[in-house]
Amino acid sequence: MGAITLKAAEKWYGDLQVIKGVDLEINEGEFVIFVGPSGCGKSTLLRMIGGLEETSRGAILIDGKDVTADPPSKRGLSMVFQSYALYPHMSVRDNMGFSLKTAGAPKDEIRAKVDEAARILKLEPLLERRPKDMSGGQRQRVAIGRSIVRDPTAFLFDEPLSNLDASLRVEMRYEIAKLHQSLKSTMIYVTHDQTEAMTLADRIVVLEGGYIAQVGTPRELYEKPANLFVAQFIGSPKMNVMRCAVSGGAFALEGGRGGAIEGHENAVSVGCRPEHIKLGAAGEGALDAIVDVLEYLGADTFVIVDAGPLGRITVRVEGDSSLRPEDRVGLILDPDRLHFFDAEGRAV
Template identity: 65%
Template sequence: MGSIYLKSVEKWFGDTQVIKGIDLDIEDGELIIFVGPSGCGKSTLLRMIAGLEETSRGQILLDGNDVTHKVPSERELSMVFQSYALYPHLNVAENVGFALKTAGASKAEIDEKVSNAADILKLGDYLDRRPKDLSGGQRQRVAIGRAIVRKPKGFLFDEPLSNLDASLRVDMRFEIARLHKQLETTMVYVTHDQVEAMTLADRIVVLKDGVIMQVGTPRELYESPDNVFVAQFIGSPKMNLMSCADMTAFTRAPELKDGGVQLGIRPEHIGIVDAGSGHCDGVVQVSEYLGADFFHYIDCGPLGLLTVRTSGAMHDIEGQTVGLNFESDNLHMFGADDLAIR
């Protein structure tokens, strides 16, 4: 079991409040990801769950037991940091089994658990190597292996892939997803990379200024953002936003909802048509070819610069005047308070 419940959790550093009354239920076996801009409180919240930061107010419950004031070693959670923090003079097997050795486990127990972790993480061929002889991805797997052997109730990951290059990050995302399915253990994962969040998470927690802006599955956050912040934070390229006061720029205005102040639409939900035959016209300022996709940045006058995503099979239209057709079923409306109007 590894359910984690946060009840009105707050964190203060002196007179500055960085976590502002967070309530969150993490079910046993879930992979939950905290995302948000730098300084939003995601790593602080993770460290509070781990016991590395004191909780100023509120409760942290693990399987229904209050662990708010327990030290990290009493919480039965394992943490994997951004830095691998491996001992350079020890080989892989010794690094993975180090915590067991210091806890007084027998050699037979250590060997068995290290062997099991190595099988899970495909480290069997590297057990005799030192960290300096490993790639970044292999070192991170060793760090994860060190967490696995403790058989914790949950894993806490603090931006574990940020030190890896792009190719290794893709490989390690797969490894972590596979590991979660194999272990069926609760995982709480912090990242600033929304691609990691969208591809790994069962649910995503979007944070801003110490407050939860929305919690939901990747699909829920992408298709039904609760507010302007989530709408623009989740998705790359980000959602286009236009002021409803500028609707006169439309040749054929889409249907708006009462109280709407901003109209949002994702780049892939705008079609490019002949000038004069869409909802509005614009001039293509830049077209970025990415192989499978084109990203077109189109100046639509009062509506601003809109991003349109098309198939990479489309021909380059940079510098041309085109029409834009908005998919009516994929429009998002936001009120004066930046909240979505359903």
């Protein structure tokens, strides 16, 4: 159980429409991530599913039952927030079992469920500690454990890792991925971090201005973006986009040379990801540029070049690079990895 369906869901605050007719099918046991820039409506949409925000129009169904008018307590969902919201005077065991206690569950049942959640999350040694004696990552695991003991139809996560430092975020991404593999429950997760989305999701829902820009697997969104917004939002560093003209089976870059291409007569821009560009001598490839900045990251180096009227272009180079600022280079674009977009930003 745990299939969730949104039918033309809308959210209005007075005259302001925040969610603009969203249709979405989330399958049982699926890990779906809502991603997008600040203000795109991803948290609002999650809260509508959870019943914390009223759905102005449309319908929300859980396992085929219309729950649009039901309060959160009747939906069988469990939510993990950005804030841990733990009771500071209670132990980990009491925090995790509190919802069951208030529901009148027997003590033996509460203990068994808390012990099982603690085993899954590796919290057994911490059950008698209080929140102040734990790290941020441990507190977030307790907050997740509090949700697990309720055995919900689905888990809703609202940016649960944003309060953690970089190393803890990596650790908790692993913990959440393992949790999904273990529980096989439906999970809906909101984040602005596209790295979290790419590494955790079965499918990603990219939101832009209250609309769904594209839904697909991480690979589909990375390799076949439906529009310019998705192309530049998914991927780090983002896709390079260059103005171009297409005519007679060839494309020409503004201020550059270009190359052969077929079937993209409506294109006004071409995109190429940093790893799909090679550096050569000046005069080679689609255009020339001047090395501006080198960012050495160990396994990779990002070479940022100044391409004149086309602006800055980022190239991913494996390992170190012998280039230096002010060197002149040629950019060789992989012809099989180019993405063309029309004047409306749609992929062509």
